[in-house]
Amino acid sequence: MTARRGGREGPLRVVVVDHTAALGGGELALLRLAAELDPRRVELRAIVLDDGPFVARLRAAGVRTVVVRAGARSRVMDRHALAGSWRAVLAVGETVRLVVRVAGVLRRADADVVHTNSLRADVVGLLAARWCRVPVVWHVHDRVAPDYLPSTAVRLLRALARRGPRAVVANSRATAGTLPGVRDLTVVHPGYAPEQAVATFEARVPPELPVVGLVGRISPTKGQLELVRAARTVLDRRPDVRFRLVGGALFGADDYAVAVDAEIGRLGLRGAVDVVGFSDDPAAELDRLSVCVHASPVPEPFGQVVVEAMVRGVPVVATDAGGVPEIVRPLGRDLGVLVPPGDPEALAAGLLTVLDDPGGAERRARAAYDDATRRFPARETARAVTEVWERVAGRRRRRRT
Numbered sequence: 001m002t003a004r005r006g007g008r009e010g011p012l013r014v015v016v017v018d019h020t021a022a023l024g025g026g027e028l029a030l031l032r033l034a035a036e037l038d039p040r041r042v043e044l045r046a047i048v049l050d051d052g053p054f055v056a057r058l059r060a061a062g063v064r065t066v067v068v069r070a071g072a073r074s075r076v077m078d079r080h081a082l083a084g085s086w087r088a089v090l091a092v093g094e095t096v097r098l099v100v101r102v103a104g105v106l107r108r109a110d111a112d113v114v115h116t117n118s119l120r121a122d123v124v125g126l127l128a129a130r131w132c133r134v135p136v137v138w139h140v141h142d143r144v145a146p147d148y149l150p151s152t153a154v155r156l157l158r159a160l161a162r163r164g165p166r167a168v169v170a171n172s173r174a175t176a177g178t179l180p181g182v183r184d185l186t187v188v189h190p191g192y193a194p195e196q197a198v199a200t201f202e203a204r205v206p207p208e209l210p211v212v213g214l215v216g217r218i219s220p221t222k223g224q225l226e227l228v229r230a231a232r233t234v235l236d237r238r239p240d241v242r243f244r245l246v247g248g249a250l251f252g253a254d255d256y257a258v259a260v261d262a263e264i265g266r267l268g269l270r271g272a273v274d275v276v277g278f279s280d281d282p283a284a285e286l287d288r289l290s291v292c293v294h295a296s297p298v299p300e301p302f303g304q305v306v307v308e309a310m311v312r313g314v315p316v317v318a319t320d321a322g323g324v325p326e327i328v329r330p331l332g333r334d335l336g337v338l339v340p341p342g343d344p345e346a347l348a349a350g351l352l353t354v355l356d357d358p359g360g361a362e363r364r365a366r367a368a369y370d371d372a373t374r375r376f377p378a379r380e381t382a383r384a385v386t387e388v389w390e391r392v393a394g395r396r397r398r399r400r401t
Contacts, residue, residue: 011043012393015111016063017102017128019070019120021052022250024217025304026141029171029190029381030117031057036191036382042389047105049098049121068101070120095124102128113137113389116165119149119157126164135166135392139385141190143301143322145178166392169385172302172323186388189326190304191378196283197311201369204313206290210355213244213289215282216305218257222247223295223319225260229344230295232267234351241355243269246285248278286312291354291361294318297342303327310335310372315361317350327372335368 018027031054034044046063048055049070058065071094106114106128114136116125122138129136142148144157158179161168167184170176176187198204212234216222224245231243249257264273279285282305286292292309294300299322306327309316316336318324328336339350354361 011039011041012112012389013043013045013110014113014115014389015106015109016044016046016115016117017049017121017125018046018054018117019049019124020118020251021048021050021054021067023053023057024250025190025302026117026139027054027057029141029304030139031061032191032193032378033382033385034058034061034063035193036379037386038382041386045109045111047102047125049102049124066105068098068105070098070124099124099127099131103131106132106134112393115139115385115389117141119153122157122165123160126160130164136164137167137169137388137392138165139169139171140175140179141171141301143175143178143299145299147298148178148301167388169388172326174299174323174326175301186384188381188384188388189376190302190307191376191381192304192307192311192372193378196308197373198313198369201313201366204287207288210238210241210290211244211288212241212291212293212351212355213246213285214293214295215246215279215285215289215308217247217251217253218245218249218260219251219253220256221296221298221300223293223297223341224256225263226297226342226344226347227293227295228260228263228267228269228273230348230351231269231273233345233348234355235269235272237352238355241272243273244276244285244288245273246276246279246282282308283312286314289314291315291317291351293347293351294324295347296322296324298322299341300324306336307372307376310365310368311376313365313369315354315365316368317347317354319347327376328368330371330375333367333371334364335371336364 044063046058046065048067051067055065111134114125114129114134116122117139126136144154146154161179162181168182169186169188171190173187214227286309292314294303294306296319302323306316306318318328319341320338321341337350337353339346
C-alpha cells in the first residue's frame with residue numbers, strides 16, 4: 001500500500017488523459033499497460049476528450065473512464081492537422097472551457113498523479129492538473145522534432161516539457177533525444193500483451209505461398225505508398241509474391257487512402273495487392289505473412305508493429321530510422337533487415353533479401369523472437385511506469401511535510 005493524498009493508505013490513484021477515442025498506437029500501448037498494472041499499487045482512471053472505441057476498451061478493462069468532449073475547433077486528430085489546430089489549442093475561450101471541465105473531473109477523482117498520453121492531452125492535462133495542484137507525468141509517444149511535427153508545435157512542446165510535467169516518459173531513445181533539457185526523463189519501451197506472442201518460435205506455421213504485408217493504420221507516416229511502389233519491383237522478380245495492406249484510415253487520412261488505391265491501379269497491381277482494411281485481430285493477420293514490413297518514410301518514434309511481428313515469429317523488413325533500430329539492431333545484433341526510409345527501391349531490395357533466402361530469414365526471426373519476448377513484455381512497461389508514478393507522488397508528499 002502507498003500513502004495517498006492527505007496521508008490516506010491505498011494504491012496511487014492515477015488519472016490518464018488522452019485526446020482521442022480512436023485506437024492509435026499510444027492508445028493500444030496504454031491498454032496493454034493497464035492490463036499489467038498491480039492493483040495493490042495503482043488504481044487507474046481515465047479522461048478521454050472524445051467518445052469511441054478507446055473509451056469502450058478502457059471500460060471493458062475495468063478502467064473508470066469519463067468522456068469530456070473537446071469542442072470542434074480544439075479537437076486535434078493527428079500531426080498533419082497540427083499546423084492549423086495549434087492555433088485552435090491556443091484559442092482562449094474554447095481551450096479554457098475544456099481545461100476547466102477536465103480540472104473538475106480531476107478534483108472529483110481525487111487524483112494523486114495525472115498521466116497524459118498524447119500531445120493534445122499533454123497541454124490540456126498539464127493546465128488542468130496545475131490548476132488542481134496535482135503532479136503530471138507526460139507519456140510522449142511522438143518524436144517532438146521538425147521532421148515529424150510543425151515547428152510551432154515543436155517549440156511549444158519542448159518548452160512545456162522542460163517546465164511543466166514533474167516527469168516525462170518517452171517510448172524510445174529516439175523520442176527522448178527530441179526533448180532536450182528535460183530533467184526527469186525515463187525511456188520505457190511499449191510492451192506486447194501475453195496473448196500477442198506465440199508460445200514458442202516453433203509454434204509458428206508460416207504460409208505456404210510468400211505473402212508480404214504491412215499491418216498498421218493507413219497514413220503517410222506508415223508508408224503504404226512506398227510499399228506499393230516497392231511491390232512493383234518485387235513482382236517483376238518474384239511474380240509469386242502477394243501483398244496485403246491491413247489497417248483503416250484514421251485521423252483524417254482518407255485522402256491518403258485514395259492515393260494508395262490509385263497507385264495500386266496505376267502500377268497494375270490489382271489482384272497482387274490486397275487492401276484489407278481494419279482488422280480487430282492483427283495477430284491473425286501477422287500469421288498470414290512471410291514478411292512483415294515497417295515502411296515509415298519519416299523516423300517513427302518506436303514501431304510497435306515490429307515487436308508484434310517478432311513475437312509472432314515473423315521476419316521483419318523495417319526502415320532504419322527513429323526508434324526502430326532500438327528494436328531490430330540492439331547492441332549491433334541483426335534481428336531483421338533495415339532499409340533507408342522513403343526509398344521504395346531499397347525497400348524492394350530488402351524484401352527480396354528475405355524472400356530469396358528463407359534460411360537466413362528464419363535465423364533472424366528466431367533470434368528476434370527470443371530477444372523481443374525477453375525485452376518487451378507489457379509487464380515490464382507497467383513496472384517501469386509505475387515506478388515513475390510512485391517517485392513523482394513521493395516527491396509531492398515530501399514537499400507537503
